[in-house]
């Protein structure tokens with residue numbers, strides 16, 4: 057039986073992906089910094105029909121000792137770690153870059169960029185010994201080099217994450233490990249309502265609400281699309297994209313004729 061670890065899987069996209077993996081009989085290892093949400097997430101996953109074990113660990117992706125403990129604790133319970141998804145991530149406050157304080161800058165870079173690096177740095181030596189394993193990093197706004205006011209910090213972190221992922225894929229090219237990207241598009245999760253995980257509330261502008269209603273989706277919809285692709289993949293340096301340019305185009309055309317309201 058294969059095992060998947062997803063960081064930031066207490067809620068949102070991470071949790072929805074985990075629920076899908078459970079349906080495919082994976083051992084499911086949830087981990088998150090938020091203890092309370094993690095308990096809820098664990099209950100949601102265990103209540104889905106599936107044969108694998110379900111484990112949950114409180115941890116912080118920015119702390120190497122937490123990541124190592126997570127790996128060791130997981131391997132006390134299961135035989136292998138086959139898929140690792142670096143999903144934990146936070147949004148920035150709705151502010152210009154010069155309005156952000158030093159702590160917010162450090163925290164976002166630590167979680168969104170360095171967290172992915174620390175987890176990859178910790179799991180790859182194990183996967184090399186195991187002689188197999190797949191790592192996927194979750195992209196976000198800025199990954200494709202798009203730019204927008206008040207998303208400079210987040211976009212910089214995700215652009216960096218994309219460079220990191222592609223470069224890492226080159227490094228593992230002659231091994232039995234694969235590295236890839238997951239590009240989920242726009243999802244209605246806590247991420248769009250709160251900055252820095254559980255920090256300042258983000259009030260969504262009417263313009264952004266319109267965009268969400270056209271291009272946005274629920275995380276479960278995207279998880280159902282992505283997870284089978286991840287399970288069936290054996291190629292290095294892949295990218296699984298939900299919101300392709302073509303889909304975005306058809307959504308804008310569709311919006312002329314039919315209004316969606318995903319906030320209902």
Ligand SMILES: NC(=O)c1ccc[n+]([C@@H]2O[C@H](COP(=O)([O-])OP(=O)(O)OC[C@H]3O[C@@H](n4cnc5c(N)ncnc54)[C@H](O)[C@@H]3O)[C@@H](O)[C@H]2O)c1
Nearest residue numbers: 064068069088089090116117143144145196242243245247
């Ligand atoms: N929601 C969107 O529109 C959107 C779009 C593109 C990409 N993404 C990316 O998707 C990923 C998941 O986001 P989401 O929308 O599900 O948000 P979310 O806030 O619902 O989930 C993120 C999870 O990460 C956890 N987390 C935060 N800091 C952590 C840390 N230091 N250590 C461990 N866990 C931590 C949170 O507690 C939370 O459970 C993120 O990487 C985000 O950047 C989101």
